[in-house]
Amino acid sequence: MWRTIRISLLLLTLLAVAFGAWFDQHHTTRWEHTVWVGVFPINADGSPAAARYLDELRAQDFAPIGAFIAREAQRYGVSLGEPVNVRLYAPLRTAPPLLHPRAAALTRMFWSLQLRHYRWQALRGIRRSRPQIALFVLYHDPARSAVLPHSLGLQRGLMGVVHVFAARPQDDQNAVVIAHELLHTFGATDKYSADDDAPLFPTGYAEPDRQPRYPQRYAELMAGRIPLSPTTQLMPDDLGQVRIGPASAREIGWSAR
Numbered sequence: 469m470w471r472t473i474r475i476s477l478l479l480l481t482l483l484a485v486a487f488g489a490w491f492d493q494h495h496t497t498r499w500e501h502t503v504w505v506g507v508f509p510i511n512a513d514g515s516p517a518a519a520r521y522l523d524e525l526r527a528q529d530f531a532p533i534g535a536f537i538a539r540e541a542q543r544y545g546v547s548l549g550e551p552v553n554v555r556l557y558a559p560l561r562t563a564p565p566l567l568h569p570r571a572a573a574l575t576r577m578f579w580s581l582q583l584r585h586y587r588w589q590a591l592r593g594i595r596r597s598r599p600q601i602a603l604f605v606l607y608h609d610p611a612r613s614a615v616l617p618h619s620l621g622l623q624r625g626l627m628g629v630v631h632v633f634a635a636r637p638q639d640d641q642n643a644v645v646i647a648h649e650l651l652h653t654f655g656a657t658d659k660y661s662a663d664d665d666a667p668l669f670p671t672g673y674a675e676p677d678r679q680p681r682y683p684q685r686y687a688e689l690m691a692g693r694i695p696l697s698p699t700t701q702l703m704p705d706d707l708g709q710v711r712i713g714p715a716s717a718r719e720i721g722w723s724a725r
């Protein structure tokens with residue numbers, strides 16, 4: 469009896485989640501209306517440095533991301549003037565649930581449900597202009613951690629968990645990382661090699677048809693680096709050196725498949 473009820477409840481939840489995900493994905497990739505994106509900063513390590521950084525964080529710090537998406541959308545003929553509006557919300561006290569990189573499938577499923585619950589909790593108190601996509605941005609004191617956990621962006625779930633450094637000189641590169649995870653939430657996939665992080669050709673190139681092919685002028689957002697030669701790549705300094713390539717544009721519904 470209980471077993472049947474439990475399984476039915478679980479199935480109902482999964483159905484609701486699946487339907488909700490389909491509905492939201494459909495609405496955030498039609499590009500007929502501005503998509504509202506909420507940035508929720510979190511002090512990742514409880515450090516005074518990150519606390520100070522969060523205090524000084526302003527909405528305009530995220531303006532380059534909205535401007536970048538608008539500029540790129542225009543190149544692909546999207547007529548919407550403001551495809552995304554990035555808003556800054558008050559910092560959250562608790563961090564999203566973390567996943568161990570070698571977690572088993574069942575743990576991963578449970579974590580994904582926990583993450584959806586975390587998003588629901590973060591958004592439920594917002595009465596007006598609730599964002600459609602939530603980016604949880606965890607700020608780390610660079611003096612405490614030289615290497616950051618992996619960031620992620622989920623299209624099913626419409627959220628990203630982004631790890632960045634709490635340091636002003638890092639702001640421009642943080643914007644690149646945040647924009648990358650944001651594009652995942654629209655359905656774009658990674659375009660770099662899992663072995664050596666090199667951009668994949670042709671999908672990870674901003675200008676795959678450029679002659680001569682090297683050096684490339686820009687990094688493709690989902691590849692993350694500027695290919696200078698078949699074996700050397702450069703990290704972009706800011707979103708000015710980044711483009712959304714044709715393959716990513718197709719994935720997010722900016723150009724015909």
Ligand SMILES: [Zn+2]
Binds near residue numbers: 648652657658
């Ligand atoms: Zn990625």
